[in-house]
Structures are given as C-alpha cells and as structure tokens.
C-alpha cells in the first residue's frame with residue numbers, strides 16, 4: 001500500500017540529504033549566517049584592547065589581566081556545525097519534493113498546504129547539518145498529519161440510534177456494494193444487526209449481487225423490481241428495520257457520475273425519503289485526483305459525511321489517502337484493502353503516516 005509515495009520519499013531524502021548536507025557549502029552558509037556574530041566579536045575584542053591600553057597608561061605596575069569569558073562549548077559547536085534553513089535552501093529541496101507529491105496523486109491544494117506548513121516549520125530554523133534530514137522528515141510528517149481528519153468511532157455512532165441509516169454512493173464500479181458487505185461483516189463482529197436495501201434498481205444483476213452477499217452474511221435484503229423507485233426501496237428498508245428492531249440499515253445505490261444531473265436528483269430523493277444518519281462516499285483510492293473531484297462534487301450537491309476509500313490495497317501512490325479529507329473536510333472512515341469481507345480497515349492517521357516510511 002502506498003509503495004510509490006513511500007519509495008519516492010525515500011529516494012527524495014536519500015538524494016536531497018546528500019545534496020543539502022554535502023553539496024551546499026555549509027561553511028559558506030555558516031559564514032553568511034554568523035557574519036553578524038563575528039562583527040560583534042571583533043568590536044568586543046577592539047573594546048578590550050582599548051581598555052587594556054588605558055589601564056597600562058594609568059598604572060602599569062598594577063596591571064591586572066582582564067577577565068576572559070571562555071566561549072561555551074555549545075556556542076563553538078553551533079558556529080562550526082549549525083546553519084539556518086533559509087528560503088533559498090528551502091526552495092532547493094521543495095521543487096523536488098513537490099514533484100514527488102504530485103506524482104503520488106496528492107491534490108494541488110494539498111501540495112500547496114504542505115508547502116505552507118513546511119515553510120512555517122522550517123524556514124529560519126537552526127540545526128546541525130546532520131539533523132537537517134530528520135528535521136525535514138518531522139515537519140513533513142506533521143504537515144501531512146494535519147491534512148487528515150481523525151475519523152469518529154463508527155460502532156459508537158451506530159449504537160447511539162436505532163435504526164441507524166447509512167446510504168452509500170459513488171461513481172460506477174467504485175466498490176459500493178462490496179464495501180457495504182464488508183461493513184455488514186464489521187458491524188456483525190461488534191454485535192450489531194443489519195438489513196440491506198437494494199436501491200440500485202438500475203444496473204443489471206445488481207440486486208442478485210447484493211443478495212449473494214446477504215446470503216453469505218445471513219442478513220435480510222429489501223428489494224423491489226429493476227426500474228423501481230430507489231427511494232421507495234430505501235424507505236421500505238428503514239420501515240423494516242424499525243419493525244424488526246434492527247440496528248443498522250445499509251442502502252446500496254446505483255453508480256452515478258457526479259455530472260449526471262438526473263441521477264444526482266434521484267440520490268437527493270433517496271436522502272430525503274430515507275433520512276440517512278450517514279451519507280458515505282465510496283471512492284477508489286487508485287483514481288487519484290479525479291476521485292477527489294468526484295468527492296467534491298458529491299459533497300456540494302448531496303452533502304457527504306464521510307468517505308471510505310476502496311482498493312487501497314492496489315493503490316501504490318497514496319496521495320489520495322492523504323488528500324481526501326483536506327479536499328472534502330470530511331474524515332475517511334475505512335480503507336478497503338482487498339475483496340474479502342474482512343478487508344476493511346478503520347482509517348488510522350498514524351498508520352498511514354507510518355506507512356510513508358518517514
């Protein structure tokens with residue numbers, strides 16, 4: 001997972017730390033940065049000499065050595081090895097890091113935000129040359145961490161209201177039906193009962209696909225015929241859950257492009273009728289920036305509460321995972337990590353950052 005970004009970052013740090021630390025003339029930087037210190041020292045030395053001269057003139061016999069304040073160990077070390085990260089140095093490595101992030105499917109706005117955070121955290125910082133790489137990595141981790149929103153506890157939320165209604169939407173083939181089945185499995189593991197609504201009355205074989213999962217997982221499916229009103233199916237499923245004391249209703253919907261006005265209106269109707277407690281956008285991690293655009297459009301027209309990123313197991317790049325929350329301002333709840341029922345992992349910010357190998 002996210003191998004591309006991880007490898008690219010590794011390559012970037014390997015190359016850049018060599019470039020930053022070795023090729024940049026640190027000595028020159030030190031001299032530049034500490035020129036002021038040197039001038040002040042020179043002035044101090046001249047003052048001392050003047051005082052000495054004056055004392056000599058007054059009474060040469062009682063001449064006392066002037067107290068020499070020894071220069072501290074750390075001050076010496078700082079002069080020899082420390083340098084300040086300035087804008088010029090920042091720009092040198094940023095150009096390359098920016099390419100790494102963009103190639104990894106991070107959204108443009110996200111890359112801009114990372115730049116701002118890094119600039120704020122790095123420019124003007126003083127460090128020893130050996131610590132530059134570590135410092136940049138720390139700041140990068142912090143910057144990426146700030147982009148992601150900590151997800152809420154799904155089990156807790158579902159347990160708070162009965163029935164808890166969730167509707168899932170996204171473009172065609174993004175993994176909605178499979179993710180619903182995985183989520184049923186996850187809820188069952190936490191002793192929560194479920195019923196499914198086959199509100200994709202549009203795509204051939206969609207109802208049978210959902211029924212197959214339902215039969216494997218031993219949950220009920222509320223269905224109408226193909227071509228029926230999707231909102232009516234959702235409504236019936238909620239009524240069924242109410243009358244059968246079921247904890248959660250999961251509404252499967254037909255895949256739709258965010259640009260298709262009629263289908264977006266149908267989605268709005270489903271939401272009006274079923275009054276979902278959570279509107280979940282299922283996006284394919286591998287799709288990158290297009291997925292973020294879809295999420296933004298769905299968010300603008302229907303409003304989304306959370307995201308599940310499917311197919312994270314086949315997403316080498318990783319930029320979508322770090323960008324989705326910043327773009328939509330909504331949390332990622334889970335990552336789909338395979339085709340089995342157990343392949344749904346609660347989204348964990350720290351784990352994602354760890355995965356980047358920084």
Ligand SMILES: Nc1nc2c(ncn2[C@@H]2O[C@H](COP(=O)(O)OP(=O)(O)OP(=O)(O)O)[C@@H](O)[C@H]2O)c(=O)[nH]1
Nearest residue numbers: 172173174175176177178255310311336337338339
């Ligand atoms: N590797 C992998 N494959 C997945 C994952 N989630 C879904 N898939 C696969 O993606 C394909 C499409 O999944 P569906 O669940 O049918 O997608 P959908 O969004 O319901 O599709 P439509 O109803 O046609 O819009 C299937 O072959 C799934 O097995 C995942 O997390 N990882």
Ligand SMILES: [Mg+2]
Nearest residue numbers: 176177200206
């Ligand atoms: Mg489907």
